[in-house]
Amino acid sequence: MSIDWKRYDPCGFYDEMIDFPGEPRTLASGMVAHLQSLSSDEIRARQKAAESAILEMGITFTVYSEGSNIDRAWPFDIIPRIISPKEWSMTEAGLQQRVRALNLFIGDLYGKQRIIRDGIFPAELLAHSKNFRRECVGIQPPREVWAHICGSDLIRDEQGTFYVLEDNLRVPSGVSYMLENRVLTKQVFGELFENYSIQPVDDYPSHLFDMLSSIAPHTDEFPKIVVLTPGIYNSAYFEHSFLAQQMGAELVSGPDLVVGDDDCVYMSTIDGWQKVDVIYRRIDDLFLDPEVFNKDSVLGVPGLMRAWRKGNVGLANAPGAGVADDKVVYAFVPQIIRYYLGEEPIIPNVPTYVCLNDQDRKYVLDSLDQLVVKPANESGGYGMLIGPTASKKELAEFAERIKADPRNYIAQPLIKLSTVPTLCEDRVEPRHVDLRPFILQGERMYVTPGGLTRVALRKGSTVVNSSQGGGSKDTWVANTEAV
Numbered sequence: 080m081s082i083d084w085k086r087y088d089p090c091g092f093y094d095e096m097i098d099f100p101g102e103p104r105t106l107a108s109g110m111v112a113h114l115q116s117l118s119s120d121e122i123r124a125r126q127k128a129a130e131s132a133i134l135e136m137g138i139t140f141t142v143y144s145e146g147s148n149i150d151r152a153w154p155f156d157i158i159p160r161i162i163s164p165k166e167w168s169m170t171e172a173g174l175q176q177r178v179r180a181l182n183l184f185i186g187d188l189y190g191k192q193r194i195i196r197d198g199i200f201p202a203e204l205l206a207h208s209k210n211f212r213r214e215c216v217g218i219q220p221p222r223e224v225w226a227h228i229c230g231s232d233l234i235r236d237e238q239g240t241f242y243v244l245e246d247n248l249r250v251p252s253g254v255s256y257m258l259e260n261r262v263l264t265k266q267v268f269g270e271l272f273e274n275y276s277i278q279p280v281d282d283y284p285s286h287l288f289d290m291l292s293s294i295a296p297h298t299d300e301f302p303k304i305v306v307l308t309p310g311i312y313n314s315a316y317f318e319h320s321f322l323a324q325q326m327g328a329e330l331v332s333g334p335d336l337v338v339g340d341d342d343c344v345y346m347s348t349i350d351g352w353q354k355v356d357v358i359y360r361r362i363d364d365l366f367l368d369p370e371v372f373n374k375d376s377v378l379g380v381p382g383l384m385r386a387w388r389k390g391n392v393g394l395a396n397a398p399g400a401g402v403a404d405d406k407v408v409y410a411f412v413p414q415i416i417r418y419y420l421g422e423e424p425i426i427p428n429v430p431t432y433v434c435l436n437d438q439d440r441k442y443v444l445d446s447l448d449q450l451v452v453k454p455a456n457e458s459g460g461y462g463m464l465i466g467p468t469a470s471k472k473e474l475a476e477f478a479e480r481i482k483a484d485p486r487n488y489i490a491q492p493l494i495k496l497s498t499v500p501t502l503c504e505d506r507v508e509p510r511h512v513d514l515r516p517f518i519l520q521g522e523r524m525y526v527t528p529g530g531l532t533r534v535a536l537r538k539g540s541t542v543v544n545s546s547q548g549g550g551s552k553d554t555w556v557a558n559t560e561a562v
Contacts (some may be wrong), residue, residue: 081115082122082507089509093239093497095160097509107161109559113271114158119505125267126157126502132266138259140545141314153256154550157267160499160512160532164278167556170233170241170516171526173425176416178229178518181246181403183419185225188402189215199418200411204435207486208402209456210249212364214371215399218388221294224520226403227395228287230254230530233426233514235497242429242494244513246412248396248404250361254517255318256551257531258283258325264553277557278528283517284325287359290521291326294393295356302356304328305346307336309362309378319361328359338382343391357393358383364398406489407433407455429494434485443490444481447474450490452481465541467493496541499552501534511535513543514554529554 085101096107103111114122130152138153162170187194188211194200205211230251232244261280265272288304295302308319310332323330335347336355345352360367366376368383386392402408410431413424432439432450443450452464464477481488498509516530532552533543543549 081118084111084115087500087507087509089498091237092495092509092511093235093237094509095162095235095497095499095512097500105560106163107559109275110159110161110271113268113559114507122157122502129155129157129263129267132263133259136259136262137317138256139317140256141316153259154536154545155260155263156501156510156534156536156550156552157264158500158502158507159264159268159553159555160514160529161555161557161559162529163558164556166241167278167528170426171528173241173243174231174516174518174526175524176420176422176425177231177243177246177412178226178520178524180416180419181229181248181412182224182226182520184415185400185403186219186223187419189218189225189399194415194418197418199414201435204407204411204486205402208405208408210364210399210401210405212399212402214384215397218397218399220387220397221296221390221393222521224294225397225400227290227294227397227520229518229520230515231518233516233530234429234494237495237497239497241426243409243412243426244429245406245409246404247515249363249401250315250396251515251517252315252318253515253531253533254283254527255321256545257515257517257527257529257554258321260531260551260553271559275555275557275559277555280527280529283527284322286519286525287322288326288328290519290523290525291357291359291393291395293521293523294395296390296393297356300356303346303353304357304359305331305336305355307331307333307358307360307362307380309366313361315361322359333362333376333378333380336380336383338380338386341391342382342386342389344380344383344386355392357395359395364401367398405455406453407435407486410489429491432490434481434488434490439490440481440485443488444478447478447490449492451493452477452488452490455487455489465493493541496535499532499534501536501550501552503538508538510538511541511543512552528556 088100133152139150195202226248230247291304292302306323344355365372367379369376370381371384410433416424434440448466450466454462496511499512500507501510517527519525532554534550535543536550
């Protein structure tokens, strides 16, 4: 028996492939017909083949649970998500617009702070920012770019409209899984890659290398690039080693690097010390340089900030870029785009209430059971309140937290996330998804066609984070219309 699409009901949500039970969207008609041509046994066999490949390739991620770290095989669903090239073209332009504006914003905060003087961005928000690094004031990084790598999370509502949910500008993760998802999909649906024009993502490491090269201090030479990792116990270590290997760069930890008397960075090798031009650092600011930040850090490199300030090494992302990776700052991004670029935002924000604002806070406290509340600087879906499913005790506790520290919280309406057909044991069912494209900015800008689609594997859940049980899918920017 094959998939019975007439039994597949999106239940009022926007489904990326099926408009109504039994009726695929035109964009996905070829894919739906192909899946229907396969028996249930064949689809299950392909899913098992993908899971075996994940084990053989060692694709893992780390789950933190009750104080212990658990490495798990990467959860992957073989049915891809499909986005039309026309729709993606508009989304890509919106992401580029957003990153350009955010980089101008970050540079302004560490410079003249015009946006505060002009009354667009509140000084109080900056004064209580956890990621504003006073040590970076007055610095101008190469090309005046602070956030070289950004992962913005997108969602769709019940009308299919894309919204930006948040911007990840510190050390965004997940691109390695996007690349591995494509490799796996080519293995299990190789015949579809022969029939459809699917925009490639496997050239991302080349784009990343070129971007990193563009911020090297000496661009007339072939730059020495390294990936700086906190080590094997970090949850993203798989990605650190994967990207280093794909770029042909060295994977190093703090003790492998030293800053010399000439304020240049050197790497220990079997041939002696080699000068390093660019560091793709996957370590948070506070652990980057014990001379400047956390003095007890053994993960970073003493003197690294000194080398960077003198222009002897490129750092991606630049220290201090995380000031814009703040969910309260997110609420101001539409104004930030208008202020620096004089343009209207191409991709809208989700409507957001800033609890520091008295009027917004009163509404949030009166409507907690209808809203999603997020702390300013948490990630991975931790520290959130989902009002409609929260208990009275949880609502009361969150109300007290908001009153005690309103600067730390925003609230948003619960968006009805779009769904995608997902293989669930003996049938295909809709599951909620988001999307994390990756944007690079150096000499040029690059946006991955599509990105990492994250799936809430539990029925009805909207929590897509892999650290909390979410899975993933390959994302195609392509047309698979039947011809």
